[in-house]
Every structure is written in structure tokens, then in C-alpha cells.
Amino acid sequence: MKLFLLSTVALFVSVYAIGFTGNGGGGNGGNGGTPECPFAYKLFKRPNGRYWCMKYFPGNETFFGAEKICRCQGGASLSGIENYKELSYVLGESEKSFESIGIKTGGVWVGAYRRKDCRVENMATKPECTKEYQYQWTDRNTMGNDMWKTRWTEGAPHNNKVGTHQEFCVQLQVSIDPAILNKNLTGFFDNRVCVHPDGETQFPTEGFVCGRPPKFTGDSYYGAGGGNGVGGGVIIIGAGKPTKKP
Structure with missing residues (x-):
């Protein structure tokens, strides 16, 4: 029998179009139990x-490195931010971390990725690629685009490149x-x-936020996401391909 090991050397992004625009599912209620988060996670x-x-984590990581760390937290992923209460929490946790280690400014990765239809050179001419719809959440639970309507920094989102990236x-x-x-930045x-993780910016990468469904007391169900923001397509961050055992 051939044995296979799952390689964790690299993460990749797999995207498939679903042919319509709108919010997905996203319910994750248990069977009447009380939702509980893992230690140090905040429930919303x-x-x-x-x-x-x-939960906020400090660290100078790439997007994919941060996603990998979240996955090692018992099934979490980089988290989206659905509303201002969650935004305030992430800001507060980031600021406390910055102050404790003597950092003044930094960027914090969130679970969002540019939609497939907008990963083209002429995206600015496409009506479906306005700033409100150009990006979508990747955690399969966060829904809506309130953050994209009002919380882009001035001039963002851009279409810049660093080398071929x-x-x-x-x-x-x-x-x-x-x-x-x-x-007001x-x-x-x-x-x-x-x-x-650094780049030409006054906000070098200093942290990231992980998110996951809670566990419900008296219930083995951990929740099931489905909503991934607004826009056609589901973005899945996965692990590497299996490799043969030597």
C-alpha cells in the first residue's frame, strides 16, 4: 500500500466561480447550546x-504564513471583520500589542482576497470591481461589504505591483x-x-487576526460557515499537495 504524507511547505489559493453575485450562507448555531470560544478568543x-x-496574533508574516498559523489553531483561519464592534476589538488588541513591544505603526492581515474577476489589468473598467465589491472575505463566515464601503484608506484599493506580485x-x-x-489613517x-510582509509602506506587517466558529456546549457541532462576503466566487486557502513517503 502506498502511503502519502500531507506537505505543509506552502499554502495556495484555489478559487472557483459560482456564477452569481450575493451573500452565501453563514449560519453556525448549535442545537440550543451556549457558544464558547477557545482560550483567549473573543466571542462575537x-x-x-x-x-x-x-483573536489577534503579533508577528511579521506573509499573508500565507499568517493563514498557516491560524490553521494550526485548531481549525481557525484568517478572519474577516464584519462590523464596527469587531473592528474596534481588532484595533484595541493591536494597539495593546504595539505598545507592549514598542511599535508605533503596523499592518494587520485580515482574511480577504481580491475576487477572481478583478484580478485583471483592466479591472478599473469593470463595474463589478468597484471598491465596494473588489475584495471578498475568505473565512467562509464573514458576510457583507460594510467595511469596503467606508473603511478603505485614501486611494485604496490600488492595483500596484511589487515585482510580479x-x-x-x-x-x-x-x-x-x-x-x-x-x-485619520x-x-x-x-x-x-x-x-x-514589509514593502514600501509606513505600515509594515506586525500582526494578523484569526477567526473560527465557536463550540456549543452540549453539542459536538463546531459550526459551518458559508458566507464569504459579496461577490461571485468562493476563495479557499488550502494546504499543499500530498507527497509520496520516501
Whole structure:
């Protein structure tokens, strides 16, 4: 019998179109139990009976490196941010972390990726690729596009390149520097190159936020996502291909 080992050397993005625009599912209620998050995760209640756990992690990682770390947290993934309560939590946790290690400004990876139809050179001419719809959440639970309507930093999303890499991923800009705070830059999203954690920016990568469904007491069900924001297509971040055992 041939044995196979799952390689975790690299992560890749697999995207398939579903042919329509709109919100997916997203319910994750248990059978009447109480939702509980893992240690140090924060529980949030979302519309339509959905619950979601979030936790901030410090670290200078690429988007895919951060996703891999989240996956090692018992089934989490990079988290989307659905509303202002969640945004406030991520900002607060980031600011506390920055202050504790002497960082003034930084970028925090969130679970969002540019839609397949918008990963083209002429995306600016496509009506489905406006700033409200150009990106979608990747965690299979976060829904809606309120953040994309009001929380892009000035000029974002861009279509810049670093070498052959384009800005397909998204960071939340965070700062505790008074000079930056006065410019209304902190708490806004910017699209970034996924594999370049530093880049030409005053917000170098300093952290990321993981999210996962809660466990319900008295229930073995951990929840099932389905909503992935607005837009045609589901984005799945997966592991590498199996490789033969030597």
C-alpha cells in the first residue's frame, strides 16, 4: 500500500466561480447550546444567529504564513471583520500589542482576497470591481461589504505591483503614533502584496487576526460557515499537495 504524507511547505489559493453575485450562507448555531470560544478568543454575535470567535496574533508574516498559523489553531483561519464592534476589538488588541513591544505603526492581515474577476489589468473598467465589491472575505463566515464601503484608506484599493506580485491581500492599518492618528489613517484597510510582509509602506506587517466558529456546549457541532462576503466566487486557502513517503 502506498502511503502519502500531507506537505505543509506552502499554502495556495484555489478559487472557483459560482456564477452569481450575493451573500452565501453563514449560519453556525448549535442545537440550543451556549457558544464558547477557545482560550483567549473573543466571542462575537453576528446577524441571523451566527457566532464568531476572534483573536489577534503579533508577528511579521506573509499573508500565507499568517493563514498557516491560524490553521494550526485548531481549525481557525484568517478572519474577516464584519462590523464596527469587531473592528474596534481588532484595533484595541493591536494597539495593546504595539505598545507592549514598542511599535508605533503596523499592518494587520485580515482574511480577504481580491475576487477572481478583478484580478485583471483592466479591472478599473469593470463595474463589478468597484471598491465596494473588489475584495471578498475568505473565512467562509464573514458576510457583507460594510467595511469596503467606508473603511478603505485614501486611494485604496490600488492595483500596484511589487515585482510580479500584485496587491491581492488586505491589511488593517494600525497606529498609536499621534502624528498618524491625526491623519485619520489608523483603522482603515489597505490592499497589499500577499508575500511581501514589509514593502514600501509606513505600515509594515506586525500582526494578523484569526477567526473560527465557536463550540456549543452540549453539542459536538463546531459550526459551518458559508458566507464569504459579496461577490461571485468562493476563495479557499488550502494546504499543499500530498507527497509520496520516501
